[in-house]
Amino acid sequence: MLPRKEVLNMDCLFCKIAAGEIPSTKVYEDETVYAFRDINPQAPVHVVIIPKKHIASSADEITAANSGTIAALFEAIPKVAKAAGLTGGYRIVNNCGPDACQSVQHINFHLLGGKQLADLMA
Secondary structure: OOOHHHOOOOOOHHHHHHOOOOOOOEEEEOOOEEEEEOOOOOOOEEEEEEEOOOOEOOHHHOOOOOHHHHHHHHHHHHHHHHHOOOOOOEEEEOOOOHHHOOOOOEOOEEEEEOOOOOOOOO
């Protein structure tokens, strides 16, 4: 877990999960990334992948300054998928803003798989 002093926003649900203050079912962790099972899964495998340090909001907030952290998230995704047995494929989703039903203002990516996913997402 990330030491509390390094987490930038302790009002953020995902920062609290990364710091171990709120329980989660961890599936992957390294120095930059924390991945855990979604509490409201939309597929047999539904993992939320977050940076341990707070990056506000969504993909709209990706910058040159934090792109290394985003790269670390995407380097972790195939490791998480392989560990989950997702050999037939998977989907990565970033809910970006209220129209996309983003509920936590901390950049995150959803890894979905474990069955044939719907062709249409609407």
